[in-house]
Every structure is written in structure tokens, then in C-alpha cells.
Amino acid sequence: MKTFIELNLEPLILQAISNMGFEEPTPIQEMTIPIAMMGQDLIGRAQTGTGKTAAYGIPLVDKCELEYEQIQAIVITPTRELAMQVAEELNKIGQYKKIRSIPIYGGQDIERQIRALKNRPHIIVGTPGRLMDHLRRRTIRLQQIRMVVLDEADEMLNMGFKEDIEEILKQAPPKRQNLLFSATMPPHIMALAQEFMNEPEIIHIDPREVTVSNTEQQYIEIPERQKLDVMCRLLDIQNPDLAIVFGRTKRRVDEIAEALSKRGYSAEGIHGDLSQNMRDTVMRKFKAGIIDILVATDVAARGLDITGVTHIYNFDVPQDPEGYVHRIGRTGRAGETGLATTFVTSREINHLKFIESIIKHKITRKPMPTANDALAGLQRVVVDNLLATADKRDIVQYKALAESLLEEHDSVTLMAAALKMLTRETADNPMERLTDAPPIPLKSLEKTKEAPKGFRRKRSPSKKSNGSRKPRKDY
Ligand code: ADP
Numbered sequence: 001m002k003t004f005i006e007l008n009l010e011p012l013i014l015q016a017i018s019n020m021g022f023e024e025p026t027p028i029q030e031m032t033i034p035i036a037m038m039g040q041d042l043i044g045r046a047q048t049g050t051g052k053t054a055a056y057g058i059p060l061v062d063k064c065e066l067e068y069e070q071i072q073a074i075v076i077t078p079t080r081e082l083a084m085q086v087a088e089e090l091n092k093i094g095q096y097k098k099i100r101s102i103p104i105y106g107g108q109d110i111e112r113q114i115r116a117l118k119n120r121p122h123i124i125v126g127t128p129g130r131l132m133d134h135l136r137r138r139t140i141r142l143q144q145i146r147m148v149v150l151d152e153a154d155e156m157l158n159m160g161f162k163e164d165i166e167e168i169l170k171q172a173p174p175k176r177q178n179l180l181f182s183a184t185m186p187p188h189i190m191a192l193a194q195e196f197m198n199e200p201e202i203i204h205i206d207p208r209e210v211t212v213s214n215t216e217q218q219y220i221e222i223p224e225r226q227k228l229d230v231m232c233r234l235l236d237i238q239n240p241d242l243a244i245v246f247g248r249t250k251r252r253v254d255e256i257a258e259a260l261s262k263r264g265y266s267a268e269g270i271h272g273d274l275s276q277n278m279r280d281t282v283m284r285k286f287k288a289g290i291i292d293i294l295v296a297t298d299v300a301a302r303g304l305d306i307t308g309v310t311h312i313y314n315f316d317v318p319q320d321p322e323g324y325v326h327r328i329g330r331t332g333r334a335g336e337t338g339l340a341t342t343f344v345t346s347r348e349i350n351h352l353k354f355i356e357s358i359i360k361h362k363i364t365r366k367p368m369p370t371a372n373d374a375l376a377g378l379q380r381v382v383v384d385n386l387l388a389t390a391d392k393r394d395i396v397q398y399k400a401l402a403e404s405l406l407e408e409h410d411s412v413t414l415m416a417a418a419l420k421m422l423t424r425e426t427a428d429n430p431m432e433r434l435t436d437a438p439p440i441p442l443k444s445l446e447k448t449k450e451a452p453k454g455f456r457r458k459r460s461p462s463k464k465s466n467g468s469r470k471p472r473k474d475y
């Protein structure tokens, strides 16, 4: 295992990486960075969540020259969300070297992007359609670029961007370095690679070596019509900080999100039919913790890197092992632990066993949680909240009342009655928040992970104070 220092990176980049909290390269980074640094073409294949962004981002930033204020590299990504995330990560890698990256994507005012381009970024991260727009308007020129990256190449081809990509590549100088990253490598990717790459070195990190070791995986055999009830029970028991629920189709995602909201959970859905704006808003709320549960289709969630997701629920079993690994890759990232639960109907058990055999990871069978399990979960939340309230000083007004009650009644009986009332209230309104919260201007939340004042998260104080986010697995 090499260290970042052994990869011969510039000190300013080493400093940035250490500031980002990366201790050692991931396998794909260890394998690809030296090759990319030599200027060679490269195909990197590894599962989601294995650090592919930095695998190309580090060499890209390393090779960019600060004084040369031209676009020196472009990264092409399938979605707007990914473009933003990649640009953000590149800016972090380049924070001390002062290499500037900007995202360019559809849905954002083009004039605004043109103004951003006037800042002379060194790297552009864009979606194919919008990049084409800029090339046509000549607001972006590729004559000076030396490096091209295709990120999530499989996804881009699936989304029909092949012609756009070819067109973009035609406008780049033929003498350039090409990097292609993808989680899967179907034949049409190899064909594309043949077309525009120059004897690429192929690095394949076997999924078995990496995947999802930080994530505990379970399944529950369950009839279709009980899924929603059991989903709610699991949420009550496991009390996730941030959870993603996967549904099979867009329609399904809407239904699940709506049903969960109706039952008082703070859930919203995200899928391809939503406008870019709505998707952005939902993502922002999820990242800020205003909603705890993101309901998503595979496509909408692909490539998203959201830290702090503690629980994944496969409301519907994924179609194939790749899909399963992609979904599970949304949690347990970079050293955190996670818990993934998959609902399987009896007809789908063989399919799950197939997935299990391919990913070579045991998916443990769990019984359906009972209403009693859920009640115990709720009670834990209530007790946590009660203790948190007792810790604060603003209960003075209640103390006299408490004392007078205790003169005439037994303390255990009173306590039990109070707990019962609180538990009922929590059960009726599981996320038991928002009682007196003012409307929240979203912008103000962008930078904070914590909920604003007056906004009661159900997160218990002990979790908050030590910052650990261990999911509950104990039912
Ligand atoms: P991929 O593109 O392969 O799906 P990402 O590049 O999105 O994966 O990385 C997944 C997460 O891992 C990100 O939060 C990223 O910041 C983090 N990460 C990447 N490289 C490292 C590293 N060497 N050490 C620790 N965390 C890392």
C-alpha cells in the first residue's frame, strides 16, 4: 500500500489532500494516479464510492499550471449534480495550488456561466449538452486543453450522450491525455475508448476487493402490501440520521415519499421527472438535514456523494448486482459505518441469492420487526429527548408544578404516565419536529449541517455531541 507522499505529488496538493481528511489512497487511486501523472491515457474501472473523482482529480490539478490562465482540462459528467460535486472536489484538491474549477450544466442561466468563465477557470466540469451549447457560442474553447476526463462513462452512454461526447472531443486538440472512469465496462464503452483514446492502460479494481465492507447488509422477506408499514417500523426503530429509500420507478418513488410524509416522516422524492430546480432543492434540504429521508430512483441517486447517510432501504429489490452495489455505495463511505436493508418478496428470494453470490458478501436475513420492536424504538427516542430537555435550564417553570405533584403521587407512576403520553405523541408524529419552527430560508442552510435554532431534529444529544453516526442494528 502506497502513501500519497510516495505518489510524488506537489506539496500544495499533499497539503490539500490531508486537509480533506484523506489518509491514504484508495486502491483505484493508488493504481491510477502514477499512470495518469505520466501523461498516459487510462481507463479506470471501480465501483461507486471508491474515490474515482480524486483518482483523476489529483493528477488533473497537479498537471494544471496556475499562471497559464486557460482551460487546461475538461471533465464530462452525466448529470448536473455530479458536475457540481466534482467541481467542488477539484476545488478542494486545488485549494492551495489555487487551481480553479467551475461546473457547467443545463438548467442554470447561461449568462451566469459566461460570467463565471470570465474568471478564467483552469478546469471545467460539464454535462455534455451544456458544454455543446458553450462550444457553439464560442464561450468555451477547447484549443488549449491538454486533458479530458469522461466520468461515469457508462451512465453517459446509457443516457444517449454518445454523439455529444464525440462532437466535444473533435474540438479538442488531438494531442491530449484522455482518462475514462466508469463503474461498469460494457462493450460500447470499449468501442468509444477505441475511437478516441490512445492505447489506454486499463485498470480494473475488482469489486470484491473494495465494495461495501463498511456496510452491514440485511434483508427482510415481506409481502408487497406490508412494505410501507414495516418501512415505518424500521424508521422508528433505527432512527436514522439520514436515510435513502430506493424505489423501482419514478411513480413508485412519488408514492413512497408521499406515504411517508403523510405518516409524519420528513421524506421527499427525487427522480428524473422533477425539474432541475426541484431536484436541487430536495438535495439541498437533504444535505442540510431538513429532510431525513430521501426517496430515490437508481438514476437520480447515481454518482451522488452525500456524506452522513447512515441507512439505505431497498424498498424494492434492485434489478442486478451492479445496481445493488451502487445503492449500497451511498452509505458506509470513507470509513463510516452504514446499514442497508433490502425488502424481498418471496418470489424474489432467488434473485437476492443471485446478487449475494455475485457480490460475495453475506446479506443476513432478519425477521420482520414487530409493532413491539417499533414501540421500543420510539421509547428510546422519547427517553433521549426527555433527558436532553432535562439537561437544559429552561424547565424552571415546571419544577414547582412537578414538586407539588410529587407530594401527592408516586414518582414512578407519574414518570410512567408522562412517558406514555410522550410516546403516543411521538408515534402520531414520528419525526416529532417542526412544532414551532419558523419557515427556513434555504440559502442560510447551505453551509450548516446542523438544523437551525427552533428546529427540532430527532437526533439525540449524545449522538450530536460526539459526532458519531452509528446506525442502530439491534432489533
Ligand atoms: P466514486 O466516484 O468512485 O463513486 P467518489 O470519488 O465520489 O467515489 O468518493 C467517495 C467518497 O470517498 C467521497 O466522499 C470522497 O471524498 C471520499 N474519498 C475519496 N478518496 C478518499 C481517500 N483516499 N480517503 C478517504 N476518503 C476518500
Ligand code: MG
Residues within 6 Å of the ligand: 052, 053, 151, 152, 303
Ligand atoms: Mg464518481
